[in-house]
Amino acid sequence: MKQKIKKEKKNWEEKVLKKILEKRPERKKHFENYSKIKIERLYTPEDIEGLDYLKDLGFPGNFPFTRGVQPTMYRGRLWTMRQYAGMGDAEESNKRYKYLLKQGQTGLSVAFDLPTQIGYDSDHQLAIGEVGRVGVAIDSLQDMEVLFKGVPLDRVSTSMTINSPCAILLAMYIAVAEKQGINLSKLSGTTQNDSLKEYIARGTYIFPPLPSLRLTTDVNEYASKHLPKWNPISISGYHIREAGATAVQELAFTLANGLAYVEALKMRNLKPDDFAPRFSFFFAVHNNFFEEIAKFRAARRLWARLMKERFQVQNPKSMMLRFHAQTGGSTLTAQQPDNNIARVTLQALAAVLGGTQSLHTNSRDEALALPSEDSVQIALRTQQIIAYESGVSDTVDPLAGSYYLESLTDQMEKEALTYIKRIDDLGGMLAAIEKGFIQREIQNSAYIHQKKIEKKEEVVVGLNRFQSDPAFSAPQKNHEVRKGGVDSKIEERQKRRLLKLKEERDNKKVKKALNNIKKAIHPTPLQRGGVHNQKNLMPVILEAVGVYATVGEICDILRQEFGEYRESVSI
Amino acid sequence: MSLIEKILQGDHKATAKLISKIEDEPTSTLKEIKVLEERIVPVHTLGITGPPGVGKSTLIARLIEHYREKNKKVGVLAIDPSSPFTGGALLGDRIRMQMPSPDEGVFIRSMATRGQLGGLSRATNNAIKVLSGWGADIVIVETVGAGQAEVEVMRVADTIVLVLSPGLGDDIQMMKAGILEIGDIFVINKIDQGETGHLERNLELVRPGREKEGWVPAIIKTIAIKGSGIDELYKKIEKHRKYLKNKK
Amino acid sequence: MRKKIRVLIAKPGLDGHDRGAKVVAKALRDAGMEVIYTGIRQTTEQIVNTAIQEDVDCLGLSILSGAHVKLFPEIVELLKKRGGEKILIFAGGIVPSEDIPELESIGISKIFGPGTSTQEIIDFIKTQIGADRKRR
Numbered sequence: 001m002k003q004k005i006k007k008e009k010k011n012w013e014e015k016v017l018k019k020i021l022e023k024r025p026e027r028k029k030h031f032e033n034y035s036k037i038k039i040e041r042l043y044t045p046e047d048i049e050g051l052d053y054l055k056d057l058g059f060p061g062n063f064p065f066t067r068g069v070q071p072t073m074y075r076g077r078l079w080t081m082r083q084y085a086g087m088g089d090a091e092e093s094n095k096r097y098k099y100l101l102k103q104g105q106t107g108l109s110v111a112f113d114l115p116t117q118i119g120y121d122s123d124h125q126l127a128i129g130e131v132g133r134v135g136v137a138i139d140s141l142q143d144m145e146v147l148f149k150g151v152p153l154d155r156v157s158t159s160m161t162i163n164s165p166c167a168i169l170l171a172m173y174i175a176v177a178e179k180q181g182i183n184l185s186k187l188s189g190t191t192q193n194d195s196l197k198e199y200i201a202r203g204t205y206i207f208p209p210l211p212s213l214r215l216t217t218d219v220n221e222y223a224s225k226h227l228p229k230w231n232p233i234s235i236s237g238y239h240i241r242e243a244g245a246t247a248v249q250e251l252a253f254t255l256a257n258g259l260a261y262v263e264a265l266k267m268r269n270l271k272p273d274d275f276a277p278r279f280s281f282f283f284a285v286h287n288n289f290f291e292e293i294a295k296f297r298a299a300r301r302l303w304a305r306l307m308k309e310r311f312q313v314q315n316p317k318s319m320m321l322r323f324h325a326q327t328g329g330s331t332l333t334a335q336q337p338d339n340n341i342a343r344v345t346l347q348a349l350a351a352v353l354g355g356t357q358s359l360h361t362n363s364r365d366e367a368l369a370l371p372s373e374d375s376v377q378i379a380l381r382t383q384q385i386i387a388y389e390s391g392v393s394d395t396v397d398p399l400a401g402s403y404y405l406e407s408l409t410d411q412m413e414k415e416a417l418t419y420i421k422r423i424d425d426l427g428g429m430l431a432a433i434e435k436g437f438i439q440r441e442i443q444n445s446a447y448i449h450q451k452k453i454e455k456k457e458e459v460v461v462g463l464n465r466f467q468s469d470p471a472f473s474a475p476q477k478n479h480e481v482r483k484g485g486v487d488s489k490i491e492e493r494q495k496r497r498l499l500k501l502k503e504e505r506d507n508k509k510v511k512k513a514l515n516n517i518k519k520a521i522h523p524t525p526l527q528r529g530g531v532h533n534q535k536n537l538m539p540v541i542l543e544a545v546g547v548y549a550t551v552g553e554i555c556d557i558l559r560q561e562f563g564e565y566r567e568s569v570s571i
Numbered sequence: 572m573s574l575i576e577k578i579l580q581g582d583h584k585a586t587a588k589l590i591s592k593i594e595d596e597p598t599s600t601l602k603e604i605k606v607l608e609e610r611i612v613p614v615h616t617l618g619i620t621g622p623p624g625v626g627k628s629t630l631i632a633r634l635i636e637h638y639r640e641k642n643k644k645v646g647v648l649a650i651d652p653s654s655p656f657t658g659g660a661l662l663g664d665r666i667r668m669q670m671p672s673p674d675e676g677v678f679i680r681s682m683a684t685r686g687q688l689g690g691l692s693r694a695t696n697n698a699i700k701v702l703s704g705w706g707a708d709i710v711i712v713e714t715v716g717a718g719q720a721e722v723e724v725m726r727v728a729d730t731i732v733l734v735l736s737p738g739l740g741d742d743i744q745m746m747k748a749g750i751l752e753i754g755d756i757f758v759i760n761k762i763d764q765g766e767t768g769h770l771e772r773n774l775e776l777v778r779p780g781r782e783k784e785g786w787v788p789a790i791i792k793t794i795a796i797k798g799s800g801i802d803e804l805y806k807k808i809e810k811h812r813k814y815l816k817n818k819k
Numbered sequence: 820m821r822k823k824i825r826v827l828i829a830k831p832g833l834d835g836h837d838r839g840a841k842v843v844a845k846a847l848r849d850a851g852m853e854v855i856y857t858g859i860r861q862t863t864e865q866i867v868n869t870a871i872q873e874d875v876d877c878l879g880l881s882i883l884s885g886a887h888v889k890l891f892p893e894i895v896e897l898l899k900k901r902g903g904e905k906i907l908i909f910a911g912g913i914v915p916s917e918d919i920p921e922l923e924s925i926g927i928s929k930i931f932g933p934g935t936s937t938q939e940i941i942d943f944i945k946t947q948i949g950a951d952r953k954r955r
Contacts, residue, residue, distance in 0.1 A: 114833035114884060118860075125672070126862060129889030130833050203835015203859050208796055210764075243838050330838075334933040367933045368915070434764075435624060443841055450842050454936045463934045488889075563796035566629065567858050569663030569841075584902045587874035595822045658823070659848035665869060666858035673868035680872055683823070683853050 005045055033291040034449070035248040037411050043403035051406055056301070060396045062316075064304040066297050066409070067397040068355040069320045074393035080358035081383045082107060082159075082324065083376065089490050090146040093136045097151050109159040110147070111135030112169070117204040119165045119555030122494040132490035135161075139498050140550045144172040145179070153177045158189035164206040166193040167219050167538060168554050171545045174227075188229040190280060193219050194236045196257045196429060199565070200438045201243035206555060209433050211562035214534060217264040222538040224265075224275040232275075233261060234282045234324070241284035242330050244446020247295045248412055250284065252419035253429075253438055255303055259420070260429040262311060268536075276307060277317035285351040286328040287343060290405055291412075296354025297397075297405075298413035299323070306420075325351035326360040332367040336462035340364035345382050352386055353399055359383060436568060498550070505548040513544035514557050521561045575606050578704045583678060586705040590680055593697045597690065604697050607704045614646075614703035615812050617711045618728025625736040626760040628667035630795040630804075631711055635668065635677055637805050638709055644676040646702030646710040648695060650724060653683040660684075664713060678705060696727045725753060730811045732804075734758045735774070737765035754788055755811050758804060762792045786814055824948050827875040829857040829866040831894065834884035839911055843879060846937035847944070863890055867897040870906055876948050877907035879940075880927075887914055887922070895926045907947050911935065 031039040040047070051057070058064060061071035070076060097108050112135040115127035121139045122131045131137050138144055153176065162169045170191050177187055195212040198205040205212065216233065223232035237245075237254035245253065258279065265275055283299070285292050304319040313319055327347040332340045341364050348361050361379040363371030371379075387393055399405050426432040433439070452458040459465045520540045544554055577585035592600050617634075621627050631647060638645045649664035660683035668679055680698065684691050695712060702710045714724055725731050733754035757774055759767050774790060789807055793800030828844045830837060837859050844856045855873050857866065870878050878898075880891065891910065898906060904926075911931040914922070919930050929943060 118833060126833060126860065129886035130884060133885050134834075198835070201835075203837060204833075205835075243836075244842075368913070443845070446838050447842055447845050450846075450937060454938055460934075563798075565796075566667040568624070568628070569661070569666060569856055569858060583868075583871050584874075587872050591821065591825075591874045653853075654848065657849050657851045659851045660853045661844060661848045662853060662855045662873075663858070665855065669865060669869075672862065673864050678872055679869075681853075681855050685823075 002045070002049070009044060009046065033247075033288050033408075034286065035246040035291060035412065035415065037248070037291075037408070037415070043407055045403065047403050047407040048410075051410070056410075057400060057406075063308070063319060065300040065320055067400055069300065069322055069357070071396075073355060073396040074352070074387075075396070078387050078393060079352065079356055080107070081380060081387075082109070082358045082360055083380055089132050089494065090136055090138070090143045094147055094149055094151070097148070097156075101151065101156065106155065107157050107159065108151070109161070111161050113137045114204070116169070116551055117162060117164065119168075119206045119551055119559070121498055121550050121552030122491060123498055124552060128491075129488075131494050137490070137494050138169065138172070138551060139494065140501055140548050141172050141175050141545050142497070142501055142548060144169075144176050148173075148176050152182075153180055154182045154186040156189075160189065160191045163192050163195050163198050163202075164204060164212060164215070165551055165555055166191050166195070167215050167222075167541050168545060168551055170219055170232075171538065171542045174542065175546055184226050185228055187227055190231040190234050191219065192236060192282075193233040194257065196260060196433065197236050197239055197254075199433045199567070200253065200442060201239040201245075203567075205565045207558060207562040208565045209430050211558070212565075213260065213264055213430060215537065215558075216261065217268065218536045218538050220261065220265055220275060221268050221270060221536055223278065224270060231278050231280045233278075234280045235261065236282040238282050238284040238326055240442065241286065241328065243442050244330075244449060245442045246445050247286065247288070247291050248415045249419065249441060249445060251295055251299050251302070251412065252416040252423075253442075254281065254283070255299070255306065255416065256420050256423045256429045256432075258303065259306065259310070262307075263428070266311070272307065272311040272313045273315045273318050276311075276313060277315060277320070281321055281323040283323050283325050284328045285325045285347045285354070285356075286331050287346060289346060289350050290408055292347070292350040293354045293399060294405055294408040294412045296323070296325075296351070296356065297409045298416065300355070301409070302413050302416055322357050324358045324360070325354070325356040327351070327362045329362055329366055332362060332364070333460060333463050334367040336468060337364045337368065339462050340367070341378060341382070344379060345386070348382055349386055349390070349392065352392055353397075355397060439567075501548060501550075509547040510544070510549045510553070513540070513547050513549055514553060516540045517544055517554065517557050518561060521558075575603055575610075575704070578607075578701060579610065579706075581675070581706050583675075583705075586678060586701055587680065589701050590682075590698045593694050593701065594682065594685070597694060597697070600697065604700060607700050611700065611703045614699065614707050614710050615730070616699055616728045617709060617808060618725040618731040619711055619713045619734060620715070620725055620731070621734030621758075623715055625734045626795045627713055627734050628664045630734060630758065630760055630793065630801075631713060632668045632670075633793075633795050633798050633801045634711065634805065635670070636798075637801055639674060639676055642676075643708035644706045645678070646699075646705065646707035647677070647679040648698055648702070648710065648712045649679065649681045650691070650695070650712065650714045651681065651683060652715070653685050655686060658686070678702060678707065692723045692727055695724050699727065722753070729815055730755050730808055732756045732758055732808070734760055735770060736761040737767050737770060755786065756804070756807050757788060757790045758793055758800075759790065760793045760795050762800075763794050763797075767792065785818070786811065821876070824852045824877070824944060825855070825873060825875045826852050826877050826879060826944065827855045827857065827866070827870050827873060828879045828881065829861050829869070830859045830881050831861050831863060831866060831890045832882045832884040832886040833860055834882065835859050836883045837881070839883075840879075840881040843881070843911065843937055843940060847941060850941045850945075852944070863893040863897055866894055867901060867903065870898065871901050871903050875906060876951075877909065877944055880908065880910040880912075882910070882912045882914075885913070887912070888918060891922055891927060892925050905951075907944070907951070909940070909943065911940075 033039060057066045060068035060073055113132050114130045114134055115122060116138045120127050122137050193216050195216045199209055220232045223230045235254055235258045237250040240253050241250040262272055300321045303321040307313045307319045327344045331343055344361050351359050361382050363375035363379045365371050365375050423429055423432045426437055453460055453464055456464050517540045520535050520537055574585050574589055619627055619631060635645050651660055651662050653660040662681035665679055665681060699710050712728055731753050759770060791800060791804050791807055826847055828840050830840050844854045848854045857869060898904060908927050909929045910927050914930050931940060
């Protein structure tokens, strides 16, 4: 059979193809996807000769999870349609949460403003103009109490996008729960807590990578012992991709970060099976349809294999890569913004065919400003149309067995593994980041991508081809934009609250608690490797937030002891 | 007021303008340089060099803080290579040298090599004089320790500090011998990031024997990002400055 | 005559999205300019201080956090105070179209929206700086 196909293919190439190519050359000499993987003219059984169904694909819910993490996938339950939203100050957000709860929604998401994300209080000089702008401003437990006032924390699941100071914000959440009299074992939700990717994308780092890894590990360890229903970390490729990485790089760097977190926890004498089941991932989904689907399938298979081979995990859940996907913000164009609806549709479809657990679809006008209500609704409806009208959710992993897709899945996995091994050779992800290797790889990809668009080697519809009359493609107006005036009001209010808090709280207790953090940091000299054996800082941080020490105050102590990270630019 | 007068009064803009002129039209500034030379006492110049990634800029940031605490004005010239193909350059060293808020007593200037061997040393030398006129009590010149031009530039410095970090133990053999020979102080930075014994042993081997000159190049260990070892480095620099003074 | 165009690419505000700023910095370097890149999280004082000390011909500001309304006018004011009023200022990132007229009126020469090609920015700088130098 195999021989016969081979023979017939050769026949076809000589007798049919050759003639056609002479008469009509193909559109391009060389076809490749964004990850620079060469795309062949035709894929046949030859291309998947090496594929071993049981070993490489298996059954959904079984190792290596190529076909999905649940046996019935969307036949059982559709993916979660999660639209990230919410800003303003704690009071505004609290109102919004209560409204959502009344509507029956139980998943809340918290976005923090930038000063909170990088550990500055609202009255810090660097916070000017930023307070409450891209999320809610949290200075102290008091703000967190306002944020969740009247929200029963045992009955909601809260997702918090917070990284460098994650330990502090999670501690505040825990403190609110305790004040509500809720048992910690009932708290459910997710913290992003992926501090390593901040150095290679997104940029809300505070401390150098090594102590950051310690803090991330503190949260992971604490959660594995006290918060059984909490997902302490969401290992994020999304920002890496948005910073310009290719799909293969996104895959490789995200999993490499994941491995670094596992290694760090192991040094705390924890067994991977005790914590890995609670790891979750977050990926971007871009335009190249098959490349994206292959990426997700390869991600599941590669993670399962890495966990099994490197850490000998036993629990299948430790090998399972569960992920949230978001359509790619950087793929949207400000020109002809309605075209973005088509892009988001394609991307969302790829995420679903790739087996995502939850999905955020971007709004068409996000390249311009904050999305309008209409746009947000279209984005959600796009998911619903895919779920209920397209039929793709009726069977598990419908594209499996495609010569092209299986071959591509295999190649993506191999290339990602090559990167991971290179990172191993550099001494692991921490060292690769410190050496700037990852940052350079991403910057190069971003630059090459931009140049290709400018040379029209890559087509972006409406931007470098098929532009419409400028009069019609002018960016739309009427977007809801937060004006400076509104923000400065939030800023002033927040500053006043902070000042009042500092007068009213027991400052002796605060001082003592901050000092306790300082003492807990250095029981022994800080050394690489040894860092993970250090004392978990969660208990002292919990003590400090409990007496209303602020995010800024706690981070100042940590900054003093750990130092502050400054990027080194080698472009 | 003339440009020179403004510089002598500590004006940042005038200082910056004259450095630009030195870079762009060196011959047109001869007169100004001469006037400056008459009006100033030569400033102590510190050359800091070493391979990429060892933390030179962070170390300089800490030194700046140290000098500022002692109320000394600091000038910095951060030199980066120009592309031989396009002539362009990306100058990013400032990032890790900056203070959270600008300080009148610190002047940092990035310079591209502009592909000129002798010219760069001359330009650097003259820029040091301008910074001296601006009031610098110390001028720090930073280069990546690779290539002939950089070794040449280092020769304009009074005290040369070679910065290394763990994990570079073997690379040292491959470094420009010239840099090793002229180093007055060796710094091993980031000592929290690995074993330093190998590097130290290698340094001992290659470190030039300059005992007969009356100066033994010292090895100092630092963790610049946390500020540890900086005071020791500062003291060693001062010691070298005094040594040079006595030698004269 | 200056031999090289010197550009400062700066990121005011706290957002860490530096993809655009870095791509532009690299493109300007490849176009033969000397580019000083400040890194993220720069205060307005830091940016102006750098512009003056580095004696740049132009200043490119990149921001995505939305704080431009507050920060851009501050930068323009501080530059004037320190004698840098001749420095050409342009900006990129996410700036809503409603804000553009106001920013242009205070002295931001050009705001490049999403999808701008780096060549467009290079051409803009070369033309503006060239014309300015002829005038001098």
